[in-house]
Amino acid sequence: MRYEVDFLIVGSGIAGLSYALKVAPYGKVCILTKGEASEGSTRYAQGGIAAVMYDSDSFDKHIHDTLVAGDGICDREVVEMTIREAPDRIRELVQYGVNFDLDRSGDRFDLHREGGHSEFRILHHKDNTGAEIERGLLEAVRRHPNIELKERQFAIDIITQHHLGQRVTKHTPNIECYGVYALDCDTNRIDTYLAKVTLLATGGMGNVYSTTTTPIISTGDGVAMVHRARGVLKDMEFMQFHPTSLYNPAEKPAFLITEAMRGAGAILKDRDGKEFMQKYDSRLSLAPRDIVARAIDNEMKLSGKDYLYLDARGIGRDGLINGFPTIYAKCLELGINITKDMIPIRPAAHYQCGGIAVNREGESSIHNLYAAGECSCTGLHGGNRLASNSLLEAVVYAHNAAQSSIARINQNTQNNQIPDWNAEGMVLNEEMVLITQTKKELQEIMWNYVGIVRSDLRLRRAFDRLNLIFRETEDLYNRSVLTEPLSELRNLIACSYLTIKMAMARRKNVGLHYSLDLIDDSAKD
Ligand code: FAD
Ligand code: SIN
Numbered sequence: 001m002r003y004e005v006d007f008l009i010v011g012s013g014i015a016g017l018s019y020a021l022k023v024a025p026y027g028k029v030c031i032l033t034k035g036e037a038s039e040g041s042t043r044y045a046q047g048g049i050a051a052v053m054y055d056s057d058s059f060d061k062h063i064h065d066t067l068v069a070g071d072g073i074c075d076r077e078v079v080e081m082t083i084r085e086a087p088d089r090i091r092e093l094v095q096y097g098v099n100f101d102l103d104r105s106g107d108r109f110d111l112h113r114e115g116g117h118s119e120f121r122i123l124h125h126k127d128n129t130g131a132e133i134e135r136g137l138l139e140a141v142r143r144h145p146n147i148e149l150k151e152r153q154f155a156i157d158i159i160t161q162h163h164l165g166q167r168v169t170k171h172t173p174n175i176e177c178y179g180v181y182a183l184d185c186d187t188n189r190i191d192t193y194l195a196k197v198t199l200l201a202t203g204g205m206g207n208v209y210s211t212t213t214t215p216i217i218s219t220g221d222g223v224a225m226v227h228r229a230r231g232v233l234k235d236m237e238f239m240q241f242h243p244t245s246l247y248n249p250a251e252k253p254a255f256l257i258t259e260a261m262r263g264a265g266a267i268l269k270d271r272d273g274k275e276f277m278q279k280y281d282s283r284l285s286l287a288p289r290d291i292v293a294r295a296i297d298n299e300m301k302l303s304g305k306d307y308l309y310l311d312a313r314g315i316g317r318d319g320l321i322n323g324f325p326t327i328y329a330k331c332l333e334l335g336i337n338i339t340k341d342m343i344p345i346r347p348a349a350h351y352q353c354g355g356i357a358v359n360r361e362g363e364s365s366i367h368n369l370y371a372a373g374e375c376s377c378t379g380l381h382g383g384n385r386l387a388s389n390s391l392l393e394a395v396v397y398a399h400n401a402a403q404s405s406i407a408r409i410n411q412n413t414q415n416n417q418i419p420d421w422n423a424e425g426m427v428l429n430e431e432m433v434l435i436t437q438t439k440k441e442l443q444e445i446m447w448n449y450v451g452i453v454r455s456d457l458r459l460r461r462a463f464d465r466l467n468l469i470f471r472e473t474e475d476l477y478n479r480s481v482l483t484e485p486l487s488e489l490r491n492l493i494a495c496s497y498l499t500i501k502m503a504m505a506r507r508k509n510v511g512l513h514y515s516l517d518l519i520d521d522s523a524k525d
Contacts, residue, residue, distance in 0.1 A: 013373060037151055073510060204375070209447050243259075260324075352375075427479060435485045439492065473489055
């Protein structure tokens with residue numbers, strides 16, 4: 001089937017939905033999403049969204065905290081723009097119907113604090129902020145007559161001049177995006193979606209690693225599509241590991257224990273119940289995430305243990321049950337009463353700071369292709385994202401991309417020469433075990449050799465192992481009917497390749513990139 005729309009959006013998390021609501025008054029909008037509409041990292045966000053809402057805080061402080069966490073390599077202008085725009089974007093979320101908790105007065109937002117923040121500035125909805133944002137935005141999108149939301153549609157590739165038979169390399173000037181090819185997961189048909197403007201809002205790539213807090217849909221599809229289309233990607237070596245995921249090895253994704261708990265007074269302890277963060281940073285349990293995750297990793301390696309503890313008992317029974325009801329209930333299910341017991345934790349891959357390089361309008365290097373949210377790289381996070389700045393980045397860039405797209409929509413036309421997807425000559429793939437097993441191998445390689453602490457030898461080993469997996473998978477791809485698992489595996493391999501290549505090229509330790517063979521970057525703020 002062929003579809004023609006004005007604005008095509010891939011992804012129904014905070015970035016895709018906020019953009020959709022902004023462009024909808026100006027044309028026909030179609031959102032493709034590969035699973036159920038609500039599935040994505042957004043709905044799992046716990047801590048909240050960072051913004052300076054009152055005079056007790058200041059833009060300068062939030063800017064400073066972001067630059068410090070980013071370890072000196074953030075784009076300062078992007079940081080300033082994002083943080084100054086934050087209050088307007090928060091007010092819009094509220095207008096769309098999102099509820100943030102209010103303090104006892106009922107007039108002001110209740111604000112939390114997280115690692116790396118010098119002030120209480122995290123707006124939240126209990127400890128399930130993302131689910132509330134996703135609910136509010138989805139309801140608003142479903143009410144809008146110009147927006148069609150299509151579930152179980154898996155975008156495979158961006159359509160460019162390559163599909164018109166032209167040779168496209170990364171040096172080709174003016175690569176154009178005409179839309180995407182997408183697999184209808186119910187019929188296995190590959191459809192052609194043509195659009196005047198396309199937005200990728202496909203989220204993160206945590207599933208490159210064996211332990212991750214991200215949902216199974218986070219397979220780096222947008223990043224991999226842009227890589228195949230020869231677009232520009234950036235900063236892929238900066239994978240953020242969250243220090244405190246709940247230790248429950250059988251569970252995927254790993255359940256998050258929000259940093260807001262440490263903001264409320266919870267303390268990291270070793271297996272003997274002793275505090276250890278004083279050995280690593282004067283900000284103790286509330287140091288930025290890269291530092292805390294490395295400290296935990298080191299303590300685990302020194303002791304040979306596979307988890308440590310977060311002691312939240314000091315927050316008190318009321319504070320825990322009312323402030324963190326989701327975590328309280330989850331732990332209780334596993335026999336851990338957090339008002340009395342310490343919580344077993346370990347780090348997990350959590351957030352990809354790098355991705356599709358975009359300018360301040362959210363435009364990628366490919367003409368008519370925008371990107372927003374976790375799949376994009378704006379320059380806000382530098383070497384390490386400050387907690388709760390990603391939901392903020394997603395709404396700010398969805399707004400900017402929408403303004404730019406609206407200004408362009410009347411000048412753009414669709415390209416009707418685009419051929420449909422060619423599936424000729426491909427046999428049915430019956431070897432699912434090859435895909436699942438290769439995915440596991442890949443995730444272990446990345447966890448063991450391209451994790452929190454790296455070295456030249458580990459990266460080289462990962463690269464060589466990946467090469468073999470890449471060749472086997474391309475061979476399978478060339479012989480098979482395209483399925484969602486196979487497509488995801490190719491995307492995970494592409495993202496792993498980019499991570500390793502960029503990690504090898506970064507010759508200083510900065511932010512989240514830490515190698516035993518490199519010296520520390522002294523350019524800290
Ligand atoms: P997502 O919400 O991940 O949505 C991606 C969408 O793209 C999904 O709809 C998916 O189905 C779709 N998609 C992907 N590939 C395809 C494809 N090939 N075809 C079609 N559709 C596709 N950040 C904060 O700022 N504050 C927090 O408190 C916070 N807590 C977090 C807690 C957890 C457990 C996790 C995992 C992340 C947290 N983050 C937090 C990070 C933040 O939630 C994410 O960065 C953000 O939600 C990403 O939003 P998004 O719209 O870019 O992507
Ligand atoms: C958390 O709640 O700890 C996650 C916050 C984030 O990832 O920004």
